[in-house]
Amino acid sequence: MVDTMTFAQDVLRCDLCETPIPSMHCDFCHIKLCKACVGEHLSDLSKEHKVVRFKDRGSTLIFPECTIHMKNHCQLFCEDCDCPLCLSCLSSNSHKGHTLKHFLEILKSRQNDIDTDIKELQDFICPIYEEISLDIIKEKQSAENHYKKLKSDVTKQGADWHKEIDILVKNKISNIEEMTQKHLETLNEKEFEINQNISKAKQVILDLKKMLDSNDVSLVTTYKSCNAFFRTLPPKVTAFLPSFSFEKVNREQISQLFGSLSTLSFIKEKHGYTLKALEVVPCPPVKPLLDDPEIIGTIDTGYKYLNSVSCLSDEEIWTCGNSKVMKLYNLHGKLLRTIQTKSKIPPREIAVTENGELVYIDEVTQTINLVKNKQIEEVIRLMGWIAENVCVAFSGDLLVTMARDTESKIVRYSGSSEKQTIQFDHRGKPLFPSGSMKYIAENRNLDVCVADIATGAVIVVNQIGKLRFRYTGHPCKGAFYPHGIATDSQSQIVTTDSNNHCVHILDENGKFLRYIDNCNLSNPWAICVNSKDNLFVAEQYSGKVKQIKYI
The missing domain is CATH 2.120.10.30 (TolB, C-terminal domain)
Incomplete structure (x- = not known):
């Protein structure tokens, strides 16, 4: 066989004898066959086969095997029991009076659900996460500008004082830089978390699209939406930015009057973001209805x-x-x-x-x-x-x-x-x-x-x-x-x-x-x-x- 590590691509070959360019394909077993090997493959009576021309491969829907009646394929679905049925299950009367549907109906319904989830992820959830990410980038720039101004205020105040307070100025600058680092680290963590969720959501979209293109009925009908995970948006972190205040120079009270920095603090708002819109109209406090309008x-x-x-x-x-x-x-x-x-x-x-x-x-x-x-x-x-x-x-x-x-x-x-x-x-x-x-x-x-x-x-x-x-x-x-x-x-x-x-x-x-x-x-x-x-x-x-x- 051709070494795939040496050559970028090999021709397609029969999975049984490796004859190049097979002309047939078994849709149930997912193997390529040359004409000479079709008879040998069909002789395996332990499983069901569906051999089609290679160019028609994937055109056959693959229905799941019944877990009760082996080798039977299920083409019905019981909505009451939420399970697939074969004809033997139907004749057993165990689902008498239940709502039965053909698998194709269920397939179409689930495919519609997948389409809806893809649309929600693409059109609403991902854009909101991306908007949050952009907001964080803007907030970082605003925070940096704020801290630059703080530094400027402190430096200007220090210039009006005598050389004896240089050490005090350095201490204040150091405190600001520590808070700057802490603030930016916090924002970087949130940005990383949001970008991770964006990547996950986009990967889910790709996976779901592949699922829609798949001819594996079981894969689609057992699909469970994971959109609920993305609907739970991360808590919003709001920083209470420090400020710098100062008094006129009084050499006897240098340490007290030079100025103080308020501390940097954060709060997390669990519902700070919403899926409803990028800009949410705030609702005022609840007001009761009058008994007599x-x-x-x-x-x-x-x-x-x-x-x-x-x-x-x-x-x-x-x-x-x-x-x-x-x-x-x-x-x-x-x-x-x-x-x-x-x-x-x-x-x-x-x-x-x-x-x-x-x-x-x-x-x-x-x-x-x-x-x-x-x-x-x-x-x-x-x-x-x-x-x-x-x-x-x-x-x-x-x-x-x-x-x-x-x-x-x-x-x-x-x-x-x-x-x-x-x-x-x-x-x-x-x-x-x-x-x-x-x-x-x-x-x-x-x-x-x-x-x-x-x-x-x-x-x-x-x-x-x-x-x-x-x-x-x-x-x-x-x-x-x-x-x-x-x-x-x-x-x-x-x-x-x-x-x-x-x-x-x-x-x-x-x-x-x-x-x-x-x-x-x-x-x-x-x-x-x-x-x-x-x-x-x-x-x-x-x-x-x-x-x-x-x-």
Whole structure:
């Protein structure tokens, strides 16, 4: 045989007789065969064989052998027992009444899980670890600059003193250098730990991709996700940097008045990092719901049909309805400003960016426009899809619900660039049925919340589009017709119910908390919440916006 240490590569050979360039392959035994050796290989009746042309190798799925009925291959899977079955197992009636599926169904489901894990690792977990690593590098530079300044302060102070205190200056510098070394060593340790996890995560991605390419069913179906390890982010170390303080020179109290350095200390925040986003919106302390929510103001917009309301600030709200004119009011009902749509057709929906710029959907041109410095700019133009609703995410992205024919989806835009599409669950089924207007909001935990009147449900997915829960109303009320949706500082979800003339309040996990049904609401439609957690409910037919205090 050719020495592989001498030659870079040898030709492929039959595993039985070493004939070069074998033309056959046994997919079950994973060996190469020349035509002359096929008969000899098939004569081994102790195992099953599947001989195919060499170019077709790997095309045969390898099902696991039954652990009870030897030599039988399992092509079924019992979901109740979480185990593979052969036909003999099936005929034994030990799985009678259980949910049985073909292995191919299980294989597809597990492959989808693997695809989802790869996407989470690639698109969210690894970038966050890399961002943490970059933050540490920046923190190191900032720390070094801080310590350089400390040294400069100490040196400058020492220059104003007499030569007798040179030793004291050296001692202070030495202390700073020790703390510098300790601080940088701590940051280097954290950087090394983060980079190790990044390498591990990337290796897992490679392993999982290889697993998806494998034709070994047992390998895939027994796959267990290790993403939970990476979701547990390391504790964040925060340094309390030392400072240098000094007094005017007093030769009698040189040691006391020269100045002192505060000590270097660290704290570890177990949940200092989060997988939810690179920048997390801080949540204020929990505030209880009022037993009796109350109306604290009413604004009459003059619209015959009031479609949308959006907070510009704690004191001002934008509104739109059956008019080409969008109106800005203060909380006393004074009209402050109006803007006319470019197409001179009523806007379908409005939102406000964190910079205070108005965003609106033009139903005629199927564009999403931004009002900036009194000028209207086209940001997004849809082709083949109809924009239904828009909200501004905490990141500044635009989240747009849209539909066509029998399809509905959510698209995240960064400027005019499409950044993410949320349409199907992990089984490939639509998350959002078509057929009605869908309102959208983003929670502080970066969940995307959709009110869908067609199914009578609030549908909530996380930031990568995984379904978290569906809320379909409360049994104490009639049919649930959700329209407007908003979230507050407590990450609570607030949605209007036009059929029951009330507002539902849910916690961030979809648990029903209470109704607001004591404020004489009539056909509540759109809704928004300002930073003070005051609720603005737009009544569609009265044209009024009611401001409600509920927290």
